[in-house]
Amino acid sequence: MIEVENLYKSFGDLDVLEDVDLTIEDGETIAIIGRSGSGKSVLMKHLVGLLKPDKGRVLVDDIDIGAIPYEELREVRKHFGVLFQGGALFDSMTSFENIAFPLNYFTSQSDEEIRERVLECLELVRMPDVGPKKPSELSGGMRKRVALARAIALEPRYILYDEPTSGLDPETSNTIDELITQLSDELNVTSVVVTHDMHSVFAIADRAAFLHNCHMHWVGPVDDIHKKPDEILDRFVKANEYHVGDPLRATASQRGQV
Numbered sequence: 001m002i003e004v005e006n007l008y009k010s011f012g013d014l015d016v017l018e019d020v021d022l023t024i025e026d027g028e029t030i031a032i033i034g035r036s037g038s039g040k041s042v043l044m045k046h047l048v049g050l051l052k053p054d055k056g057r058v059l060v061d062d063i064d065i066g067a068i069p070y071e072e073l074r075e076v077r078k079h080f081g082v083l084f085q086g087g088a089l090f091d092s093m094t095s096f097e098n099i100a101f102p103l104n105y106f107t108s109q110s111d112e113e114i115r116e117r118v119l120e121c122l123e124l125v126r127m128p129d130v131g132p133k134k135p136s137e138l139s140g141g142m143r144k145r146v147a148l149a150r151a152i153a154l155e156p157r158y159i160l161y162d163e164p165t166s167g168l169d170p171e172t173s174n175t176i177d178e179l180i181t182q183l184s185d186e187l188n189v190t191s192v193v194v195t196h197d198m199h200s201v202f203a204i205a206d207r208a209a210f211l212h213n214c215h216m217h218w219v220g221p222v223d224d225i226h227k228k229p230d231e232i233l234d235r236f237v238k239a240n241e242y243h244v245g246d247p248l249r250a251t252a253s254q255r256g257q258v
């Protein structure tokens with residue numbers, strides 16, 4: 001479980017998060033939503049200790065990650081897989097080497113064990129044959145899937161996704177959404193998805209957490225987004241769900257493509 005308590009964060013004069021509380025339950029998929037610049041990525045970075053709160057705490061399995069030395073934080077981070085916005089793959093390495101990287105860095109597994117795990121991860125993202133390919137030889141959606149394979153290599157308990165569908169066409173976005181759901185079910189992980197893609201939110205998330213004006217304005221089951229209207233949330237949702245009816249999104253979902 002991750003608990004964010006009374007979190008404040010500013011950069012110079014810019015207040016980004018004020019008095020933010022959020023509890024992320026084990027096994028759920030929660031979407032962090034909000035306008036561009038509302039602090040979604042800043043909040044996500046606090047969950048894994050990449051940023052430290054000015055005030056407040058982030059507890060991961062009861063450990064206050066802002067108050068522990070780096071060596072202990074490194075141990076906590078082993079439980080996290082992070083899919084960064086651009087994928088953040090190493091361009092000079094093959095897909096195989098990218099996925100093997102955290103295994104080489106964090107574990108003392110043999111070359112054979114690492115090879116098996118890399119192939120397993122490629123299988124999980126349904127791209128068993130791309131190991132020898134470099135990121136530059138792959139499409140945007142394929143790069144995200146390789147990055148996802150790398151994020152799950154250490155068998156994380158938590159996967160953090162930063163805008164996983166941004167920059168992808170609707171059909172590829174569906175593929176990524178379906179993969180997020182599949183991994184959540186098969187690996188029984190807790191997933192935190194930063195996004196403003198409301199189609200994704202309704203497709204994959206159990207709950208949504210809406211940041212607005214530095215505050216956690218609304219948190220609840222996605223089913224309640226329309227049932228229990230909140231004027232500000234409603235405005236945000238309407239502005240961002242224009243492509244929900246996109247036939248490509250619908251078609252790929254119905255086909256169940258991954």
Ligand SMILES: Nc1ncnc2c1ncn2[C@@H]1O[C@H](COP(=O)(O)OP(=O)(O)OP(=O)(O)O)[C@@H](O)[C@H]1O
Binds near residue numbers: 036037043
């Ligand atoms: N390291 C930093 N130093 C200074 N300002 C920062 C830093 N990180 C984020 N910010 C600022 O904090 C604000 C929130 O940024 P953040 O990236 O969390 O927004 P976001 O909600 O994820 O937006 P988007 O949807 O556009 O990605 C922005 O104004 C950003 O410029």
